[in-house]
Amino acid sequence: MSETAIKLAPHWQKFLAEIDQLLTGPAQITCIGGFVMTEVHGSSRSTGDLDLIESNSKVVEELQKIAGEGSELHKKHKLYVEYVGVVTMPLEYSSRLTPLPLPLEKLTIFIPEVYDLILSKLERNGPKDQADVEFLARKHNLSYQILRKRFDDELDYIANREYHLATLDKFWQDWFQE
Secondary structure, three states, rough: OOOOOOOHHHHHHHHHHHHHHHHOOOOEEEOHHHHHHHHHOOOOOOOOOEEOOOHHOOOOOOOOHEEEOOOHHHHHHHEEEEEOOOOOOOOOOOHOEEEOOOOOOEEEEEEEEHHHHOOOOOOOOOOHHHHHHHHHHHHOOOHHHHHHHHHHHHOOOOOOOHHHHHHHHHHHHOOOEO
């Protein structure tokens, strides 16, 4: 990730700038989902929410009030912040998070490394998730061996492990190099 500020779509710039102004103090959040897919990785799919995981509960509560579904900012911008309480991430993903270089004072948005982002989509594995995985794998010429190693090393605790392993090996593998 480049250290120069990324250029968000204007609607996201305005939305995040207003959140930043309304926050009472510093807030660090980790985002996954459509926002990361479109604004960071350049996917053409659309999204109206900013999916956040793993954050201080006070930050989540404040963000929900300021910009959650049904809030004034949601009504104004047609965008909202949504806390995703249940998502399975690789064990060491937090050590690989990258802050987005955005011109904000209080809000810091972290994003997962691309293999971690892909593995966050494994349990749900819906049509959008599959399209996201294929897009990321092809766009970034990702290695299936690296993905599999990350799964083996850091998702040994996942429920229905054999089922998810079959998803990786039988369906997702074709989208990767090798």
